[in-house]
Amino acid sequence: MAQGPRAHIDATASPESEGRTLANLGGQNPAQKEEQRLATLREYRLLDTEPEQAFDRVTELVADLFDVPIALVSLLDDCRQWFKSAYGLDVRETPRNISFCQFVIADEQPMTVTDVLGDPRFRDNPLVTGDPFIRFYAGVPLRAYNGTVLGTLCIIDRKQRPTLDTRELERLEHFAAIIMAEADLRRIGAERDEARRTLERALDFSGIATWRYDARAGAIHLQGAAAEQWGADYESALATVEGFFDRIHPDDRGPVRVALEDSVANGTPYSTEYRITHPERGVRWIAVRGDWDVQSNDAMLTGVSIDITEQKSRQENANLLMRELHHRMRNLFATVSAIISLTRHSANDVDDYVERISNRLDALNRAQNVLLGANFMTGSMHALMREVEAAFPRIRWTGPDLLLPENALVAMALLFNELATNAVKHGALTSADGLVEVSWTQDGAETEPRLFHLTWAETGGAVSVTPPERTSFGTLLIERSVRNNLGGTIERRWEPTGLVVDIALPARWREA
Structure with missing residues (x-):
């Protein structure tokens, strides 16, 4: 039998080649090689597509050139042989196990069978014993871009024919190369389209x-x-x-x-x-x-x-926050400066001065802790009372949680600090049994004027409580916090059970 430009299988192939799977090349076992081949076949997206003139023209030309009734572009899937182009044959696919091209794919070489009836591999094949009654077959590999064989370009005759000479086999391989060039154009185009769609989706999502x-x-x-x-x-x-x-x-x-x-x-x-x-x-x-x-x-x-609307908004919010923080820091420094200056005039000695300054700075620190735990601009009344209770454990409190702006929170912190400090030195908290109860309410929206009411009630002190003989700086600080900073009123009553303080403020705060 004539040999092609590379070694190919003829009708006298040894029985050992029957049913042989893909050659074990490149260190891959047959299963791995077949998996790679099928993956490559899927990349081309040719299976089960409609007939196309670009392929049909080639098979028609090949059939005419070689004077055969059938020419096929055959692709081998995992369980079938599917024809992308079938000149002279009405079916689109056949089972893989009866295909001729499985042997071309297994050996990755051209194969010519001049008389199939004399070949034990094919003589009982349904395609030989029945329609289309194959007697002659010649097929060359369709090689993908990575060297994988996807199928064959084959010519079939219903009568016995001599083998193809070298020139004829070369021509058949040239046509196979043309088919794969066309297939590669479609593969590259499909990959380009998919890449474009992926990019467009990515742009949409981003x-x-x-x-x-x-x-x-x-x-x-x-x-x-x-x-x-x-x-x-x-x-x-x-x-x-x-x-x-x-x-x-x-x-x-x-x-x-x-x-x-x-x-x-x-x-x-x-x-x-x-x-x-x-x-x-x-x-x-x-x-x-x-x-x-x-x-x-x-x-x-x-x-x-x-x-970048959101970024601009965040930037503007950050700038606003920085301006607000700067404003708050100036207010805080002014408050600290006033406390230091006024405390100096009311202190009895250096130790008393240090103690009073430390207590009042602690009150400011409680207010700042509450603001830092929120948004710098407002603070929770409950959060403030928890800070006060941590410093003075025998203070109990109840009331709705309200959001206080920074200036109101600082004023309330100083107010509670002065009242608690006085209770420790002169009131209910001088005794282990003493207790302070703080309660507050806020009028409903229908009330006019709408007020916030707070009561500070001391009980159980070790000494009897009487009005002070002179107005201390602490008392002045309480008055300033309530009247000047909060715009409210304050009344103090020295009951037999202890000091009671009633405070009324405009109800400007919303619930947390």
Whole structure:
């Protein structure tokens, strides 16, 4: 039998080759090699596709050139032989175990069988004993980009024929190469389309829009998250550069126009941030970056745009917080300075001065702990009372949790500190059995004027409680906290059971 350009199997092949699976090349066992082959076959996305002229023309030409009634482009799946193109045959597939091309794939070489009836591998094959009554077969491998054999290009005759000579086998292999070149074009195209779809999905998920600006035509083309950024009507509204400027916030149009014109005039990168008026979402901030993509004589400004509204909002909030923190720190330092100055005049000696300053700074620290545990601007009444209770364990409290602004929280902290300190030195907390009960309520919205009521009631002190002979700085601090800082009133009663303090403030605080 004539040999092709490379070794090929003929009708006298040894019985050991029957049913042989893929050759064990490259260190892979047959199962691994077959798994790789099937994976490669799936990459081409050819199985079960409709007939295509590009393949049908080749099989028709091959059948005419070799003067055979049947020419096939056969792909071998895991359980079937499927025909991408079948000239002279009406079926689209046959079982794999009766296919001729399984032997070509197993040995990765061309195979010619001049008389199948004389070959024990094929003489009882249903394709030989029945339609299409194969008597002659010649097939060459269809090799993928990675060398894997996916199937065959084969010619079939219903009569015995002489073997193909070297020239004929080379021609058949050339046609097989043409088929695989066409298949590779489709594979690469499908991979490109899939990569494009993946990129578009990624852009959608990331909130990034891509754009191209044709400066000569004044046309803009957007993709990705364009609808989310610019509005559902972006294709028509932003088709031209003037439509683009119409959507920009009026206060930002001038600087954006200057930046774009400068980029066009000088061929420099384009980078800016501006506000747009989104038809569904209102004013939004957009950041854009672009550069020139030069192709032949055409230059396109190509780039991306990102919605940075949330970042701008966070930045503005951070700036606002820093300004608020600066304001609060100035207030805090002013309060500390006043406490230090006024305490100096009321202290009996250095030790007394240090103790009083330390107690009042502790009160300020309690207020700051509550503010730090929240948002710097408001603090919980319950959180403050827990701080007070930790410092003075025999204080009990009850009332609704309210959100106090920073100035009110500091004033309340100083108020409770002065009352508790006086109770320790002169009131109920001088005795181990002494107790302080703090309770508060807030009028409903229908009450006018709406007030916050707080009662401080001491019981069980070791000494009888009487009004002080002189007004101390602590008392002045309490008065200042209630009347000046909180805008309320305070009444003190020296009952037989102990001191009772009633405080009324405007009810300006909402519940936590």
